[in-house]
Amino acid sequence: MQEQIPPGQKYVKKFIYYAALGVPDVDVNTYKLKIFGEVEKKLEFSYEELLKMIDVEYTKDFHCVTGWSVAGVKWEGVKIKTLAEMAKVKDSAKWVIFYSLDGYTSVVPVEDALSEDSIVALKMNGKPLDIKSGFPARPFIPHLYGWKSAKWLTAIQFTTEYQDGFWEERGYHERGNVWEEERFKGKGFSHSGLKRRPIL
Numbered sequence: 205m206q207e208q209i210p211p212g213q214k215y216v217k218k219f220i221y222y223a224a225l226g227v228p229d230v231d232v233n234t235y236k237l238k239i240f241g242e243v244e245k246k247l248e249f250s251y252e253e254l255l256k257m258i259d260v261e262y263t264k265d266f267h268c269v270t271g272w273s274v275a276g277v278k279w280e281g282v283k284i285k286t287l288a289e290m291a292k293v294k295d296s297a298k299w300v301i302f303y304s305l306d307g308y309t310s311v312v313p314v315e316d317a318l319s320e321d322s323i324v325a326l327k328m329n330g331k332p333l334d335i336k337s338g339f340p341a342r343p344f345i346p347h348l349y350g351w352k353s354a355k356w357l358t359a360i361q362f363t364t365e366y367q368d369g370f371w372e373e374r375g376y377h378e379r380g381n382v383w384e385e386e387r388f389k390g391k392g393f394s395h396s397g398l399k400r401r402p403i404l
């Protein structure tokens with residue numbers, strides 16, 4: 205449990221499951237997580253490989269932009285930074301796009317994706333993700349809203365150009381920081397770099 209809950213959030217007991225594009229069929233035997241885009245080496249990892257690479261375990265809250273939060277979830281996964289270092293991400297990378305098996309996508313600034321507690325989550329509360337929760341993998345960035353956590357994650361792209369994901373196309377924020385309440389586009393944020401524009 206964290207000291208504080210972000211503004212505008214209320215704790216609920218359990219996750220509310222979302223699958224805007226449906227729950228896909230997952231074959232863990234052929235599953236690969238691809239890393240591509242602004243990298244020197246494109247990479248692919250099997251589920252077994254990812255499990256062996258788990259380098260983060262912590263307990264953090266999860267926050268959905270619709271206002272519910274789940275306290276004290278135990279997460280285990282691979283730091284996105286670990287994957288980025290293996291792929292040798294170029295300085296030209298400014299954004300990270302997450303792709304899901306069902307066609308869902310989300311986008312985050314590269315700084316947020318590479319922060320120390322940003323992970324590709326493989327386990328929740330000591331067990332592999334269940335199918336509803338995004339098995340085999342979902343990104344988790346504790347300080348960003350839950351829609352950025354693309355379930356059934358299949359690829360991570362590093363890009364120079366900003367590109368809307370599923371919810372960003374529908375008006376949700378480019379970054380989605382929970383402490384800044386970046387729920388919708390137009391909140392103190394500009395595409396060109398991460399500078400804050402003066403709020404007039």
Ligand SMILES: Nc1nc2c(c(=O)[nH]1)N[C@H]1C(S)=C(S)[C@@H](COP(=O)(O)O)O[C@H]1N2
Pocket residue numbers: 219220221222223224225267268269304306308336337338350351352353354355356
């Ligand atoms: N593929 C996919 N990932 C998704 C979603 C979705 O509809 N499809 N919903 C997002 C939203 S808005 C939230 S709050 C979380 C919810 O996670 P949960 O379904 O495990 O509760 O998943 C996110 N990831």
Ligand SMILES: [Mo]
Pocket residue numbers: 267268269270350351
């Ligand atoms: Mo959400």
